Amino acid sequence: MGQILYAAATIVVxxxxxxxxxxxxxxxxxxxxxxxxxxxxxNVRRANAIRPWLFLGPSxxxxxxxxxxxxxxSIWLSLHDSSGQxxxxxxxxxWLFGDAKFLESVRNNLLxxxxxxxxxxxxxxxxxxxxxxxxxxxxxxxxIFMPMAISFVGAAVIWKFVYDxxxxxxxxxxxxxxxxxxxxxxxxxxxxxxxxxxxxxxVILVWIQTGFAMVILxxxxxxxPEETVEAAILDGxxxxxxxxxxKIPQIWGTIAVVWTTxxxxxxxxxxxxxxxxxxxxxxxxxxxxxxxxxxxxxxxGRGSAIAVILMLAVTPIMVWxxxxxxxxxQ
Amino acid sequence: xxxxAGQKASLTWAVHIAVAVLVVLWTVPTFGLLxxxxxxxxxxxxxxxxxxxxxxxxxxSARTEGPEAQQKEGDLWIVRGNVFDSGAGQIASWGTSSRxxxxxxxxxxxxxxxxxxxxxxxxxxxVLASAAEMTGSRGQRLFVQSVVPxxxxxxxxxxxxxxxxxxxxxLNTFTVTIPATVIPILVAAFAAYALxxxxxxxxxxxxxxxxxxxxxxxxxxxxxxxxxxxxxxxGKGYFGIWLAHTGFGLPLAIYLLRNxxxxxxxxxxxxxxxxxxxxxxxxxxIVLPLSFPALASFAIFQFLWTWNDLLVAKVFLxxxxxxxxxxxxxxxLLGSRGGNWEILTAAAFLSIAVPLVVFFAMQKxxxxxxxxxxxx
Numbered sequence: 197m198g199q200i201l202y203a204a205a206t207i208v209v210x211x212x213x214x215x216x217x218x219x220x221x222x223x224x225x226x227x228x229x230x231x232x233x234x235x236x237x238x239n240v241r242r243a244n245a246i247r248p249w250l251f252l253g254p255s256x257x258x259x260x261x262x263x264x265x266x267x268x269x270s271i272w273l274s275l276h277d278s279s280g281q282x283x284x285x286x287x288x289x290x291w292l293f294g295d296a297k298f299l300e301s302v303r304n305n306l307l308x309x310x311x312x313x314x315x316x317x318x319x320x321x322x323x324x325x326x327x328x329x330x331x332x333x334x335x336x337x338x339x340i341f342m343p344m345a346i347s348f349v350g351a352a353v354i355w356k357f358v359y360d361x362x363x364x365x366x367x368x369x370x371x372x373x374x375x376x377x378x379x380x381x382x383x384x385x386x387x388x389x390x391x392x393x394x395x396x397x398x399v400i401l402v403w404i405q406t407g408f409a410m411v412i413l414x415x416x417x418x419x420x421p422e423e424t425v426e427a428a429i430l431d432g433x434x435x436x437x438x439x440x441x442x443k444i445p446q447i448w449g450t451i452a453v454v455w456t457t458x459x460x461x462x463x464x465x466x467x468x469x470x471x472x473x474x475x476x477x478x479x480x481x482x483x484x485x486x487x488x489x490x491x492x493x494x495x496x497g498r499g500s501a502i503a504v505i506l507m508l509a510v511t512p513i514m515v516w517x518x519x520x521x522x523x524x525x526q
Numbered sequence: 527x528x529x530x531a532g533q534k535a536s537l538t539w540a541v542h543i544a545v546a547v548l549v550v551l552w553t554v555p556t557f558g559l560l561x562x563x564x565x566x567x568x569x570x571x572x573x574x575x576x577x578x579x580x581x582x583x584x585x586x587s588a589r590t591e592g593p594e595a596q597q598k599e600g601d602l603w604i605v606r607g608n609v610f611d612s613g614a615g616q617i618a619s620w621g622t623s624s625r626x627x628x629x630x631x632x633x634x635x636x637x638x639x640x641x642x643x644x645x646x647x648x649x650x651x652x653v654l655a656s657a658a659e660m661t662g663s664r665g666q667r668l669f670v671q672s673v674v675p676x677x678x679x680x681x682x683x684x685x686x687x688x689x690x691x692x693x694x695x696x697l698n699t700f701t702v703t704i705p706a707t708v709i710p711i712l713v714a715a716f717a718a719y720a721l722x723x724x725x726x727x728x729x730x731x732x733x734x735x736x737x738x739x740x741x742x743x744x745x746x747x748x749x750x751x752x753x754x755x756x757x758x759x760x761g762k763g764y765f766g767i768w769l770a771h772t773g774f775g776l777p778l779a780i781y782l783l784r785n786x787x788x789x790x791x792x793x794x795x796x797x798x799x800x801x802x803x804x805x806x807x808x809x810x811x812i813v814l815p816l817s818f819p820a821l822a823s824f825a826i827f828q829f830l831w832t833w834n835d836l837l838v839a840k841v842f843l844x845x846x847x848x849x850x851x852x853x854x855x856x857x858x859l860l861g862s863r864g865g866n867w868e869i870l871t872a873a874a875f876l877s878i879a880v881p882l883v884v885f886f887a888m889q890k891x892x893x894x895x896x897x898x899x900x901x902x
Contacts, residue, residue, distance in 0.1 A: 199697060199698070199701050199848070200697065200700075200701065202701070202764070203700070203701040203704060203705055203764070206705050206764075206765075206768065207704060207705050207708050207709075210705060210708070210709050210712075210768075211708065211709075211712060214709070214712040214713060215712070218716055218806070219806070222804070222805075222806040226804065244724075244725075244726075245726065247720075247724065247805055248720045248724040248726040248729075249726075251716040251717060251719060251720035251724070251805075251809075252716070252717050252720045252721075252732070254713045254716070254717075255713055255714060255716070255717035255776055255780060256717075256732075258713065258769075258772060258773050258776055259735075259736075259739060259773065259776055259777070261754075261773065262747060262751060262769070262770065262772075262773025262774065262776075263739050263742050263747060263773060263774070263776075263777070264739070265750065266746050266747035266748075266749075266750035266751060267742065267746055269749075269750035269753075270746045270747075270749065270750055273749060273750070280753075319548070322544075322548070323545070323548055326541050326544055326545045326548070327545055329538075329541050330538075330541055330542060330545060332545075333545070336545050336546075336548070336549050338886070338889065339549050339552060339553050340548060340549060340552045341885075341889070342552070342553070342556070342882065342885065342886075343552065343556070344830075344885070344892075345830055345878070345881040345882050345884065345885035346556070346834070346878045346881065346882070347833070347834030347835075347836070347853055347877065347878065347881070348834065348836065349834070349836050349853040349856050349857060349874075349877070350834070350853075350856070350874045350877050350878040352860070353559070353856060353860065353870050353871070353873075353874035354555045354556055354558075354559045354874065355555060356860070356870075357555075357558065357559060357562065357867060357870070357871065358555050358558070360867070367572065367573060367574070368574065369570070369571070369572075369573065369574045369575070369867070370574075371554070371555075371558060371574065371575075371576070374574050374576075403552065403555070406552070407552075408896065411893050411896055411897070412896060412897065415897050435537065460741050463743065464743045464744070464745060466745075466836070466837050467836045467837065467853070470836070470857065471836075471856075471857050471860055483743075483745055483837075486745050487745075487837070487840075490748065490749055491748075491840070491841065496749050496753075499749055500749055502745075503743065503745045503746045503748075503749070504746070506743045506745055506746065507742070507743060507746050510741050510742070510743055513741055514738050514741045514742075517737050517738070517740070517741065518734050518737050518738050521733070521734065521737040522730070522734060
């Protein structure tokens with residue numbers, strides 16, 4: 197109970213402080229630069245120059261401290277030893293590229309990068325195209341979209357139950373093994389099969405992200421000008437040709453957005469691997485390895501080096517996003 | 527959409543079937559979790575959840591009551607009882623040894639030697655009879671193959687909320703989530719207004735920075751911020767995680783709100799300015815109320831993200847009962863209770879119930895936010 201009060205008090209105090217800051221600083225500015233009197237024009241100009249920074253101040257402070265500073269601090273830490281005291285140059289990176297687990301993580305991350313965005317976008321596209329043609333499409337969309345709300349940890353439990361394995365002499369309570377044995381096969385401990393277990397983990401993320409892809413692509417498909425489709429129908433195109441030749445080319449931009457958004461998420465994937473295998477049986481990924489080295493082994497140097505690699509991996513997408521945003525802004 | 531002449535009925539059917547298959551694939555895993563969490567734990571461990579509605583045959587190992595329950599009836603010492611805890615069930619066969627757990631039919635009498643005999647009826651009633659007074663402290667071991675009617679219960683939920691600490695973690699998660707959702711909205715709304723409607727040097731650069739920060743992996747922030755929190759004496763705790771979530775949520779908040787605010791009709795804002803309204807007044811009286819849909823979108827995002835987060839909580843919160851959030855607790859249960867599906871399913875369903883309610887109640891805003899938030 198005390199904890200709830202603490203949280204409630206924090207909200208009240210926090211909101212009050214925020215409002216007090218914004219209101220107070222504006223009031224002070226208005227007092228210092230009154231819009232009346234002999235210097236009114238100069239004052240208005242001065243106030244207009246200062247006010248944006250009052251509005252932006254807290255955000256800039258928080259962003260610099262919580263996102264910008266850590267980027268540089270991580271780079272600095274990655275050049276130092278486990279305690280962050282002694283400079284080791286590129287030692288941590290040299291170690292990384294000789295480490296089997298790291299190379300395994302890179303390979304797995306690449307697998308994730310190819311498989312998850314591709315499958316999620318594909319299923320999202322199919323779901324968007326199909327649900328738009330039927331009456332109960334919105335209900336269907338809602339259900340396919342639902343896993344978006346489920347945490348990675350919750351999804352891990354859900355799918356671990358699907359993949360559950362018991363000896364061949366016992367009755368299978370995991371859905372997948374029940375289907376396999378029902379078809380006459382032998383049960384398999386899916387998440388411990390090296391290499392292929394990666395795909396069983398990826399399925400979870402595809403399951404979660406398909407809804408996202410579907411929602412965005414569905415909006416894009418609806419935005420396609422009717423005339424182009426009607427013209428194709430008049431020319432005798434069949435529904436498949438209309439979809440692949442007329443509609444898809446018109447939504448390439450949106451497909452790219454969906455793809456890159458999922459790509460960024462995939463690069464950072466942590467919870468699913470952490471909860472399902474914790475990187476055992478050849479399923480390690482960069483983010484989980486980074487967590488292991490930083491917070492289990494307590495080696496901030498190596499942990500930071502892995503984080504910097506992650507940062508390098510998202511940088512091309514970051515640059516691309518910024519360029520697109522600037523183009524749109526002009 | 528292309529319901530024009532010549533559209534084949536078979537194709538329409540194919541679409542219906544394909545969508546149905548997709549929906550089933552996407553909902554069955556979650557449905558299985560929900561059904562399992564409501565099943566009796568012995569049945570859950572014995573049969574698949576898809577058989578939940580049919581009676582199941584399972585082997586139970588039980589003991590008769592010990593010699594302290596014996597009563598003299600005529601020449602014999604007798605122990606009576608029922609093998610089912612709940613008293614309801616139907617026995618298909620039974621036995622007294624694990625090597626032959628189905629040696630006897632209901633109603634048979636097994637000779638246990640030393641003048642003892644055991645009879646088990648179809649209802650589970652048993653009679654253990656002995657010529658001499660029984661000694662020792664434990665009853666006779668027996669195995670029954672029983673046909674158990676399907677049983678649904680909320681016991682699993684009672685167990686996880688109480689004994690497994692999910693109740694406490696539920697509270698902790700709320701404690702993290704609510705301030706971590708409210709505070710960034712306030713801070714971001716002012717910044718978004720400035721970036722959308724105020725003119726000052728460096729504005730384009732700042733917007734580009736926000737877009738760039740959207741994709742910075744938060745892995746990069748964990749170590750430096752933990753060190754920073756330790757250095758200023760904040761350590762691990764709720765205050766630290768609120769600040770961290772605020773920082774990580776701000777880029778998206780500013781981006782979403784700015785895009786929305788920039789799209790508001792220019793006439794209204796310019797008009798108010800001409801009438802002598804200050805920026806603070808315009809923001810509070812015009813822009814903020816009009817931006818409600820965007821505020822709601824971001825609030826849902828941030829709520830879902832902070833509620834579902836595991837990594838930030840693991841780094842910035844302690845592992846004691848007073849700070850362990852639900853995702854963290856479930857990961858611990860996965861380790862310690864890996865085979866106890868009645869506990870895992872109930873705990874997981876409790877943790878996803880709140881986001882699912884939010885999702886279905888506010889789907890409209892979530893979709894709108896997604897459409898606005900993906901960088902175009």
